[in-house]
Amino acid sequence: MYRGQTVGVVMPAYDEEGFVGDVIREMPDYVDRIYAIDDRSTDGTWREILEAAREDAGAGADVDSDRDAADETPLLTDGGASALSARATVRDPIGRVVPIQHHENLGAGGAIKTGYLAAREDGVDATVTVDADGQMDLSQMPRLLDPIAEGDADYAKGNRLLSREYRAAMPRFRFVGNAILTFLTKIASGYWKTMDPQNGYTAISGDALEAVDLEGLYEYYGYCNDLLVKLNVQGMRVADVAMPAVYGDEESSITYSQYVPKVSTMLLRNFLWRLKTKYLVLDFHPLALFYLVGAAAAGVGVLGLTLLLGAAFSSLVPAIVGGASSLLLVLAGVAFLLFAMVFDMAESEHLEQQVY
Template structure:
């Protein structure tokens, strides 16, 4: 299978040549995307890198890490690559791990792989506490919004994807900035693609990062909530109506009845000064308790529906490695 690497470049002049030099020979193509870098990282690669695999692509305007990766993806699709690995140009991602990211895809066990810095306690050494807290908090919210309940470290940008699946993704709809990786997981789940985590260590050296957890955390939470409701409506109401749909609707209805009836009785008691009877309390509490149980059952159903059959096996002719559906949306 033909492997390609996409490297978004923004303020990585000091690290980019070392990252390219460390990419293993099993990779056939390297796309260096200069995202309007003020340090002219792309020009540096053009002038000093002699690796024939390298193709430098320039953005006239900064599009963010997601926009740069999308450009690399499109280049890989144009040149009929089979797997595209995304590696940052700041030296945080060891290119020697590329075979670990492509192995599950090559063996037909996954459509998309991503790094997980939380797999081993030793891997967290060197991670700044604020990033550790932010990633841990967002990991749980990400499970709700994307439906990948076994996936951790959703903001990890070390990824690999089969181009047969990539062709089916609406690339123009993917987020351009730091929410790109999480948005990718959301879209992959709506396609029912199989995602695997790859254990890796966190590396923090002298790279310059413009990511501020205190700034993006509220933004990420809002977007995750938005993706959860969109995924729910699409997978449980529009595409299918299943037992999970019934659990969720009954749960919400019963919780609403319990809260509204209980609230009305509380207001009535506060106005009259008469305490509610035990029977009234039970009538208010019972729907709420049963409704919560239904919602827990819905979450259990959602966990069991994590995709397990790789899409790439159906979308790709295994013998020839040619895409069965070459039309890019």
């Protein structure tokens, strides 16, 4: 327990043999529950989770690491017919470790979702997400928990971009990709001050887990971006916490040729859903119309310019006149979009804070 709050840690693991055991052993004493999710690894990750759990609990704990997950009792919720029991099986807790194994590989977002469902079912006050590869400094966990314990935030996330020292430690290709996704996520989520959305070191309150649609959480690597959109629609407060990252022997499993288009498409879909839900369904704000009118005007203007360029040499004067009209449409569209962004920033400004 940390400052009167029960603390759970969700730790997704896929082929993390050689790393996951150390992370479990090094988990701070104030952590009450460790939800270690094996995402159907092909190596010895499951055995290592069980062995580390035994060590963490004490030598007297009874662990049969050869026992298959199919022999375990499903983690039942809602009378046994829940999203959680349908996707995973679980051993009885070994000390504070709850070993969970997916029926099939669901990816990083799927494992986080499983852990969140389990933490919500247990009524944990604050749930932290920690990677199983040892990249995250566990001594920094209180910095994520403090905004929640103090009632200042519903969700706290690490941010490697707030400090020059932290930015310098990040590999260049990760920094560039992160910067692009940061900008896209600002637009999609409405949290315009929040950066480094791909940072997986986070903490979320029990109230926030209850408020968002966990069952509908995106199950690919963009789950953290998707969660921010859902949090914004529910009016949840977010704290951006300066946080270092440790890059060691681990290798990223992200295939960027698939990752970028998938997450970008998801962000566009989420952006439109947020506008509809927050500013048209739950309440009304004209910024939704500014966005729509601006995008339409800019799109028509760009299309007009493209078509007129092809006809410019055959009919120069009409092309110039039409080009001017199309250019005005583009400029008007951009102006509408900028107005919408300014309104959007103002609407969510009170929901954001940065912790250095």
